[in-house]
Amino acid sequence: MDLNTVEKGGRNAPTLASIAEKVGVSVNTVSRALRAPNTVRPELRRRINSAMEELNYVPNRLAGGLSSTRSDIVAVVVTSLYYSEFASIVDSLQSALLERDMQVMLANTRYDADQEQRLVRSLLSWRPTAVAIIGVDHPPKVVELLKASGIPIIEMWDTGGEVIDTAVGFDHTAVGAAQADHLIAGGYRRLAFVGSVRENDKRAQKRLRGLEDGAALAGLPRIVTHTDQQGGSSELGERLAHELLEYHPEIDAIACNSDVVAFGVLRALKKLGKRVPEDIGVVGFGDNEAASCVSPALTTIRPNRETIGKLTAEAIFARINGVPPSITLVDWKLVVRESAIRKETR
C-alpha cells in the first residue's frame, strides 16, 4: 500500500512480539490466537487479527518449526521434470498437501545418483515432515540417510523392489509384459525395444525385462534392444529406429520406453516407407498428451499419475498419524489406439 511499509519490510518484519505489544497482551496469547483461536476471548481475538492484518504480519515458520520440531515441509525428489514425466504427480501431490498447509520442497536428480545423495541430504536439513521420492532403487547412502531421518518416506511410481517405508506406484515389469502381450495379440512376432535407458533408470530396465519375459513366454525369439543413455526425445527415437531397422530388418514391432521416443520412431518408419501398423507395430509408454494426435495414433500405457500424487499425500497423512507403512498399487492401463493392431489380423 504505502511506500513506507514497503521499504521497512524485509529487515525487520513484524513478529508475534510486535503484535503482542500493539494489542497489549503477551506473545503467548497472540500465538494461541493463531493456532487455537477458541482458547482466546473473541473480542481479544478480533483485536489481534486486525493488528496482524494492519501490520501485514507473516508468521515465521522457521522459528515455528524449530520450536515445535514439526516443519510441514514435504521434500519431493523426482528424477526428471521433462515431458510431463512426473510433473503431474508433483502437481496433484502439491495440491493435496495444500489442504494441510504443507509445502513442497522440490529437487530433481536428473537420474544422477550422486546428485540424489546430495539433494536428499540437503532436503533433510530442512527437517521435512516426510519425503516423497521417485523410485525404490537408491544408492545405499541415500537409503541410510532416509532411514536415519526417522520420518515417513514415501517411494512413488515404482513398487517393484525393496521399499524403505511406504510405497505408492505400480509394477513396471508388468507394464513391459503388457506391451509384449499387446504386440503379440496384434499379430507381431519379432519384437524390439527402443529408447533412452539410463543407468539409473531402474524403472525403464524393469519394463524392458517385462517385455523380454513376455516375449520369451510366448516362445518368440529373443527381442532386440537398442537403447541409449541420452535422454528420451523424438530425435533419439528417430535415430534409434533407423539404426535398428538397418541391422534388424526382420523386426515387425517396436516397444518404446516413452511416447516421445515413439513419436520419433513413427517418423522414422514413415521416412523408411514402412506402414504402421501394417508392416510394423509400435507401442509407447506414458500416454503423452500428444499420443492421440500423431498418426497413426499411438497405442501406449497410461500410468495414473494424478492418483499416485493424491495417494502419496494420503500416505503421508496416514504415516504421520501413526498408521503403519504400506504398499499401494496404483492401476495403469493400456490405451489401445491405432499403432499396434495389424490390419490383416482382424
Place this chain on the structure above:
Amino acid sequence: MDLNTVEKGGRNAPTLASIAEKVGVSVNTVSRALRAPNTVRPELRRRINSAMEELNYVPNRLAGGLSSTRSDIVAVVVTSLYYSEFASIVDSLQSALLERDMQVMLANTRYDADQEQRLVRSLLSWRPTAVAIIGVDHPPKVVELLKASGIPIIEMWDTGGEVIDTAVGFDHTAVGAAQADHLIAGGYRRLAFVGSVRENDKRAQKRLRGLEDGAALAGLPRIVTHTDQQGGSSELGERLAHELLEYHPEIDAIACNSDVVAFGVLRALKKLGKRVPEDIGVVGFGDNEAASCVSPALTTIRPNRETIGKLTAEAIFARINGVPPSITLVDWKLVVRESAIRKETR
C-alpha cells in the same frame, strides 16, 4: 545401517552440540568447521568431519535460517505444471540454484487468484531468500505482500506490464503479432484464434491482443476468437475448431494458444476434410516436444524456457548481492514447419 540407528533417528537427531561433545570442542568451533573450514585447525577439522560422518549428522537449517535470517530457500510460484508449460523453467532454475545450495519451494496456483494469494503468504512464512513467480499480473494483495517482504522478487515469463522488482521473460504481445505476421506471410487472410484463455491467464490475453493488432495492421478483417475457460487439451482444440468452422467457414488460418490445442485443431481439420496448410493454416505456441511429430508438423513459437530459468537464478544472485533490479528480455523464436505455409503461395 543397523536398525537401532534407524529407530532412534527422527526424535533426537544429532546436533552440533552432539558433535562438539564427542570431539571435545565447543559448538562454535564445529559450526565454523562447517561454514568456514579454513578457520579451523586441519587436524581438528578432520576429527569433526569424521564425527559428523559417523553420527550421520544433518544440519538443521531451520535453526540456521532463524539465527542467520537467511534461509536459502527460493519460493517458486507457477500457474501450471502440465504440458511442460513451466516444468523446464523450474527444472533449469532449480539446477542453477543448486550450485549455491539453495532449495526450491514450489507452489502451483493453477491460475487461481485466491490460491495465489494464499500460496504466496504461505511461502513467505518460510522467509525465502527470494521469490520467483510466473507473470507480472497479480492481485493487489499479492503485490503488497511481495513488496512488503523486502526480498528480491523475480517475475518470470512475461515482461509486459508493471514489474514489482525484477523480471525475466518476454513480450507476449509480440508473440501474438509474430503469429499474425507469419500467417499473413503464408498467404492467409481470415484469421481466427482458438484455445483456453482463462480469466487469470493474462499472457494468453496479451498474445491474443498481439494477434488482433497484427491482423488489423495488415488491414485484415477482425479476427474471430473462439476460446474457453477450461484448460488447454487436444480435445478442447478439436471441439473449438469444429465449432469455429461451423459458424465461420470463411476462416483460413487458426492461431492457437498452445501446441496441445493446435494438435486437436489439426485433428478436427483432418476429420472435416480440410487440408493443412493448403486450405487452412495453423500456428501454435509453446513448442511442445511433439510439435514436430504431428502431421503436418506444427509451426509454432518456441519460448526459451531453459534460459528463463537460468537467468532467473542469476537475477536472484545478483539482487542478493545488491545489484539493482532489472528487466531481462529473453528471446523466443518462430519455428517454421509445415502447418502454416500455403503451398500455392510458394
Place this chain on the structure above:
DNA sequence: TTGAAAGCGTTACCAG
C-alpha cells in the same frame, strides 16, 4: 483465559 519462562539448534559477536 492468560502470562512467564525455558527451550528448539544455529549463527553472530566479542573476548581471549
Place this chain on the structure above:
DNA sequence: CTGGTAACGCTTTCAA
C-alpha cells in the same frame, strides 16, 4: 584459532 554468550521468533510447559 577457539570459546562464551546472546540472540533469532516461535511453541511448550506450567502457573496464575
